[in-house]
Amino acid sequence: MSISVGDKIPSGKLQVMGENGPTPVSTDELFSGKKVVLFAVPGAFTPGCSMTHLPGYVVNADKILASGVDTIACLSVNDAFVMDAWGKAQNAEHIMMLADGNGDFTKALDLxxxxxxxxxxxxxxxxxxxxxxxxxxxxxxxxGAGVDVSAAETIMEAL
Known part of the structure; x- marks a missing residue:
C-alpha cells in the first residue's frame, strides 16, 4: 500500500551533488522541523519532466518559498550526477535535486x-x-500520463 496523507516520511538516504561529489542526505534531516514541497518525476531529461514539470517549479520557486516553504525538492530515480546536470540545464538553483539512484526511497513510499x-x-x-x-x-x-495534479500551480493552491 502506498504512502498517504497523515503518514510519516520513511527514514532513508538520498543523494545530492556536493562540492566533492555525491553527498548523502538523510530524509530525517531533510524533513524534520521543516515544510517541504517534494515532487518526483519518472526521469531527468525526459520530455514531460523537462518541458513541463520541473520548469513549473523553477518559474514559481520564489512564490512557493515565500508561502512558508523551507525547501523545494525534485526527486528522481537517477544518480546524483544526472540530477545535478539536469538541475543546471534547467536553471533550478532554488530546487534541491535529489537522487534516489537505487529507488530505495521510492520503493519505501510504494510509488x-x-x-x-x-x-x-x-x-x-x-x-x-x-x-x-x-x-x-x-x-x-x-x-496517468501528463502533469496536472502534481504541477507547481496545483501545489501552490494547496499551500
Missing amino acids: ELDGRGFGMGLRSQRYAMIVENGTITTLNVEP
Missing part, C-alpha cells in the same frame, strides 16, 4: 513505476507532496 516497457527500468511515479515536520499533509499522484 514506483515499472518503466521496463520503455527501457527505463524501475522509476518513480509522477507526484507532488507537501510534508510538514516529516508528515505528509498533501499527496497528489498523477493518475
Whole structure:
C-alpha cells in the first residue's frame, strides 16, 4: 500500500551533488522541523519532466518559498550526477535535486513505476507532496500520463 496523507516520511538516504561529489542526505534531516514541497518525476531529461514539470517549479520557486516553504525538492530515480546536470540545464538553483539512484526511497513510499516497457527500468511515479515536520499533509499522484495534479500551480493552491 502506498504512502498517504497523515503518514510519516520513511527514514532513508538520498543523494545530492556536493562540492566533492555525491553527498548523502538523510530524509530525517531533510524533513524534520521543516515544510517541504517534494515532487518526483519518472526521469531527468525526459520530455514531460523537462518541458513541463520541473520548469513549473523553477518559474514559481520564489512564490512557493515565500508561502512558508523551507525547501523545494525534485526527486528522481537517477544518480546524483544526472540530477545535478539536469538541475543546471534547467536553471533550478532554488530546487534541491535529489537522487534516489537505487529507488530505495521510492520503493519505501510504494510509488514506483515499472518503466521496463520503455527501457527505463524501475522509476518513480509522477507526484507532488507537501510534508510538514516529516508528515505528509498533501499527496497528489498523477493518475496517468501528463502533469496536472502534481504541477507547481496545483501545489501552490494547496499551500
